[in-house]
Amino acid sequence: MSNFDLNSINSALSDSGRPISGVDFSGKSLKLDTANDAQPIVDAINACPDLQYLTLTGNTLGVPAAEAISKALEHHPELKIARLSDMFTGRMKTEIPPALAALGDGMITAGARLSVLDLSDNAFGPIGVEGLAKLLQSDVCSELEELRLNNNGLGITGGRLLAKALASRPRRLKIFIAGRNRLENDGATALAKVFQNMGTLEELAMPQNGIYHVGVAALSDAFRHNPNLARLNLNDNTVAARGAQAIAAALPKLKNLKCINFGDCLLKSKGALALAKAFKENSLLLESLDLSHNEIGREACMEIVDAVTALPDSADRLSRVVLAGNSLGGANNKKIMRDKLGASAELSDGEGSDDEYVTDSEEENSNSEEEEDDESQNSEDSATEDAQHDTLTNFADTIALDTSGVQEIETDVGRFLAQPTLENLEKLGPNAADVIDVHLQSIKEPAAMIQAYVDATFCVAGLSENATASQIAEQLFPILISRATRAPASAWLLANSFLTALALIKSEEKPQRLKWSLPPCYRFVSRQLLSPHVPPALRDTLRFFAHSKRGAAPLADMLCQ
Template identity: 70%
Template sequence: MSFDLNAISTALNEPNRTVSGVDFSGRSLKLDTEKDAQPIVDAINACPDLHYLTLTGNTLGVDAAKAIAKALARHPELKTARFSDMFTGRMKTEIPPALSALGDGMIEAGARLSHLDLSDNAFGPIGVEGLAKLLQSDVCSQLQELRLNNNGLGITGGRLLAKALSANPRCLRIFVAGRNRLENDGAKALAGVFQSMGTLEEISMPQNGIYHVGITALSEALKHNPGLARLNLNDNTIGPKGAAAIATALPNLKNLKSINFGDCLLKSSGARALAQGFKDNSVLLESLDLSHNEIGREACMDVVDALTALPDSTDRLTRVVLAGNSLGGSTNKQTMKDKLGPSAELSDGEGSEDEYVSGSEDDDDEESEQENSEDSAAEDDQRDTSCDINNSILETTDIVQEVETDVGRFLINPTLANLDKLGANAADVIDVHLQSIRDPESLIQAYVEALCCVCGLAGDSERAADSGGRLFHSLVARARQQWPLANALLRALQLIKSENKDYKIRWRIAPCYQALAKEIDEPYFPTPLRDTLKFFISSKMASLPAEVKDVIEKHPNLYT
């Protein structure tokens, strides 16, 4: 008889093995410097088996993140990183370098994460840039749970996230990305990733401004994830068309246990489509939320009948929420309660029991009309209002053109001849011109574009170079918010793409980098802005035009 000692040891030890790690959650620590981070570094170094690190509820600066990253580089056993709510009070310009540093530490260690939580960090699309290297690396090759709730991703962030996740095969079980304004395009990008995964058990994407177009794309992806058990699309506009699309996926979702479609404007026809899908496919739901969906009483009853068609429904159902719809009179409500048992959560919507007409022929038309108006408004809101030159420089040109027409002409057509018309104090003339812009973010955007128009001529004119330097100094002084300034500069230097299709580069890019090299290390230049620009320049340099790359390589202070 032989014995496998390794197998015996594993069987004896694994069930009782203690999972160890470091937890600094909820301490409200403000960690700016390496010294500030020393208690966390010491705790990490003192933990021989670092399975988890929790930093939730503190605020982390770049230098502190780099110190923690050095400690993480010695722990390949790390499995769980809980980094939610970790940048409170920080400028968005600080977040990408900090995230990148933490990621580099884990990459150097050769860790293999199974859980990553970055929720409640408002890092936006450029934050995803800071995460891209980590998400594409082997550190996330075995990732099972990714939580990115309330990060302000927007459409661009959704696309960047999808690109990062699709770089290598992923086997996520849980994906959470609520309150991110992903909209249709972001949802479609992620749907492509979900379809290739096939391993998802939970998808939670509430409050993302997704309409039936994006919902339909997600529905196609759901068909390829047969193990899906929980689906939360609360407070998106699924509508009747989206509901019909989801119904087509139900034959493939035999493990589906929980659905939350509250506040999704399903209306009666959408509710009926789902009800028919539940009934036809014998979906064994345990929890369903269809609250506040303008569903009529007959359609509500259809949903109840579909849920209770199987004999085990009373024991199986734990929560059925139809509150906020038209449930009919007391007889209807009692019938629903009797069928649903203790799982029922029922209350009428505002108005009479006939408020929502069942099977309205206008459901689809009304949904389409609302989408055209609200989706456009959402898209406009998602864009930085300062992106469009028509909303900044050109808009104000009409206001002041009687006084300073030469400035307006230069900003539209930035040539040396037009710059010379502004005289020896061109920077001051431009500064006065731009002060008529009242919206702070629009002012910053207009200032950045004016700056680039001048700096783009710096290689051909000493006057332009001098004016560019003065404008840099004035811009930093005018910009009360660092995040819009960083965002505008990154777009103007072609380090990130603008979501506005009308955004046009009217200046030469390479001389702008040459001008930036002269200013970036000056004492007046904000450190977070400097770190952010250097981070993006170093990470994007290989993809920039050859002319621009040549300038950057001649000025190492732009990326080191």
């Protein structure tokens, strides 16, 4: 959870003589569902004549509450800092995009110009980036210097969508934080292109993102174009030897680099030696270096120590050098390292500290095998993610649905679900809705059950231009809602199934063509949204995504009424 940061606020505000004022509701654990719930925040915003910062970290906002706050923000063009991290605990994933979009709309209407935007610890995933895209592409973020998106579950698709939004206009970001997002090689590569065009980065942190040497190489190319980069954190990615070599090649352009964190990056001795050589040759004035738990041999560890202490001012400059968890050698080796590093040394003993992990020849072979594994892993991961998460266009042709929960055996219902034609529907008789319901009740796993009911409903709704099929669909729809809402986490599962069935988002499963015609399904759902048995959250979610797809998916206009 983020805290109120006075230093960050001071640095973000351009007029040093200007009194600092704003609204801070951080850490109050407020559950804000309605506009009335949000009234204390609204009142505080309205009472602040010079709203330079707004901090809502550690509360949980529903869509109506976010809309109320958005209205208050419309009157504050002076807003510079928005700290909106950890704001959706306990919320459905589908609630988050419209809430974010609402807050962004308030800033856009006001004509604000943010310098700091923090949305960390909000698990909104790729669809959340869609809620943010309008804000990121607007003038509100045209002067943004600090963007924090730590632990948002972006994935490869989210990384690509984020890169696309950031690339929409020239940027001058100084700080970019996006750890724990599973960006992998493709997400990192997409963002690297944005960083390369910016040239203004001073701090980059992308730890725990599943990035291999391919993505590291792309980032390294971008670093060459950002000579002011001072802090670099790629902790817990698989940099390995080839990634280390790519970074080493970029170091001649990074004379301002002060802090490096490559802990848990599987550098091994070969990667460490490449970095040590580059540190020494480029006379880097490092202040902090973390290479912990990298399976580095004792000779390579000593080379690192020699490289960072080569300049005469190293004792005064170095604040922290972490080599714990590598093969440091015996007591004599450790004493030499401590004598050279002084108080900055962090050489705690641990498993593998006294002994080499591998011999030089073994490591060479290991690195070769590792690089082959990296390439294979990268290829497989990227292919899988590409299939799952291509850019959200051409929805109807490539949409994927999981029908694994439907036991399509040789029964009349099974045949209809496999081939939803009028002829097969008529074979189910006058009580077709009940027959389908009985057939699907054997599915116990909640996600599969909800998906199966949604698929069945849309199989019928796709034929609803026929009066009989329309009547059956009308009977089946409330059964679907009733069955689905009894399941755990039903709100999100139901909304996700509807969105994929209507081609408003892509499924995360293997793509396949829809079995039903979309136009009659859109007309059917648009009528059902007016009925009282539809959960409000489902109604709001469908309308939000339909609105966002106007133009790309013209049928979506039917749901926006």
